Amino acid sequence: MFETKLNLLHFQFFSSSQTGLCYRNKGVLRLDVQLETVLSSLPVILLTATQIMHSFMSVKTSIRNNFAQLLFQMKLTAPERRGYGCLSIATFHRVLPKAERKSYPFPGLVVTPEELDIFLTYFTKYFDCGTLATQHNRFLRNDISTHPLLALTFDDGQYDNFTNARPVLARHNVKASFFVPVSAVEKQELLWHDQLGFAVLRLLDQAEGGRDQLKVILSGLGLSASSSHNMINHIARAAKNLTLEARLKLVEMLIDVSGMIHAPEYARLMTFDEISKLAKDGHEIGSHSMTHCLMTECDDSALAYEVTHSRQVLQERLGITIETFCYPNGNSDARTANAVAQAGYRRAVSTTWGCNGKNSDSFILRRYDMTAKRVQDSNGKFSPALLALRMSGFYPGLG
Ligand SMILES: [Zn+2]
Numbered sequence: 001m002f003e004t005k006l007n008l009l010h011f012q013f014f015s016s017s018q019t020g021l022c023y024r025n026k027g028v029l030r031l032d033v034q035l036e037t038v039l040s041s042l043p044v045i046l047l048t049a050t051q052i053m054h055s056f057m058s059v060k061t062s063i064r065n066n067f068a069q070l071l072f073q074m075k076l077t078a079p080e081r082r083g084y085g086c087l088s089i090a091t092f093h094r095v096l097p098k099a100e101r102k103s104y105p106f107p108g109l110v111v112t113p114e115e116l117d118i119f120l121t122y123f124t125k126y127f128d129c130g131t132l133a134t135q136h137n138r139f140l141r142n143d144i145s146t147h148p149l150l151a152l153t154f155d156d157g158q159y160d161n162f163t164n165a166r167p168v169l170a171r172h173n174v175k176a177s178f179f180v181p182v183s184a185v186e187k188q189e190l191l192w193h194d195q196l197g198f199a200v201l202r203l204l205d206q207a208e209g210g211r212d213q214l215k216v217i218l219s220g221l222g223l224s225a226s227s228s229h230n231m232i233n234h235i236a237r238a239a240k241n242l243t244l245e246a247r248l249k250l251v252e253m254l255i256d257v258s259g260m261i262h263a264p265e266y267a268r269l270m271t272f273d274e275i276s277k278l279a280k281d282g283h284e285i286g287s288h289s290m291t292h293c294l295m296t297e298c299d300d301s302a303l304a305y306e307v308t309h310s311r312q313v314l315q316e317r318l319g320i321t322i323e324t325f326c327y328p329n330g331n332s333d334a335r336t337a338n339a340v341a342q343a344g345y346r347r348a349v350s351t352t353w354g355c356n357g358k359n360s361d362s363f364i365l366r367r368y369d370m371t372a373k374r375v376q377d378s379n380g381k382f383s384p385a386l387l388a389l390r391m392s393g394f395y396p397g398l399g
Pocket of ligand 1: 155156288292328329
């Protein structure tokens with residue numbers, strides 16, 4: 001369509017200009033007219049470009065889905081083949097019903113109870129599932145059954161883990177590990193990224209002024225973004241690169257400007273009573289630091305506080321031994337791993353994608369982050385073949 005318009009434009013201008021100046025002027029006039037026509041067609045042109053891009057994405061998705069299906073049928077990505085001899089660890093965050101996921105600022109961190117049920121149906125069929133403490137210990141002493149070992153983990157100690165994940169886990173008769181940010185639980189205070197997310201959502205929802213105020217804050221961060229959820233993700237990502245002090249200041253400013261008083265009830269963290277009930281069910285409770293700050297940013301004394309004090313508080317409040325640490329945002333290095341080992345933990349998990357072999361560092365274990373969208377086929381249905389591909393190590397970047 002675009003090309004046709006340009007050819008037409010060229011033809012009309014050229015045929016007019018052959019016969020003299022007067023006609024050349026006419027040609028310019030015609031050029032203006034044609035340019036106007038082209039400009040008026042811009043929405044169509046853009047729509048066509050979007051359709052082409054969409055078709056390209058569909059082809060890419062289709063190739064990925066067919067590739068996954070083929071490998072699954074040939075059993076090349078089968079968990080019993082690819083997962084055997086290593087320890088797989090699955091990560092979940094929030095478990096919210098669809099309606100609440102829609103109103104949550106980071107829907108990518110959410111699976112619905114129905115999606116969790118589908119994940120667990122798959123996991124219990126192909127893996128030997130349990131808490132990280134149980135599965136890691138079994139892995140270290142080579143106590144492996146006919147199915148490969150998989151540990152189920154939930155980060156951030158959210159109340160929805162108690163209300164929505166707990167019954168699904170009970171239905172499947174599997175135990176999991178829950179990683180708790182201790183200070184946030186003590187204060188019943190949302191984690192910084194949730195505070196930031198809800199404040200930005202509130203600003204975006206304000207009819208007047210909210211977006212402008214947000215734009216000023218964004219430009220201060222050197223950011224611009226278009227869609228709401230992208231904007232929230234961009235700001236959260238940029239905030240992670242700030243110093244702890246600057247990050248907390250930004251969150252405070254956003255809360256102030258947005259006039260946010262409190263987030264919805266569903267977004268709160270678990271209480272120690274609720275965490276204790278999970279422990280009594282047989283689930284593992286691990287530390288997710290005191291303040292959910294990034295461990296690699298902490299100086300030695302702050303690191304000791306986050307790692308050691310969080311373990312002490314959990315042990316005192318729950319009357320159990322805490323063996324596992326989970327790095328907020330996965331940020332870890334040799335120094336943090338050493339601090340975790342020194343504090344008496346037996347293992348720690350990162351967010352680096354992958355399986356753990358015999359040579360893996362027990363204090364920087366890899367995990368698979370579970371996102372429902374990434375394992376759905378073109379009809380939006382859960383695809384075992386896609387999940388198997390993602391966890392196979394063959395994943396070729398066709399996501
Ligand atoms: Zn976290």
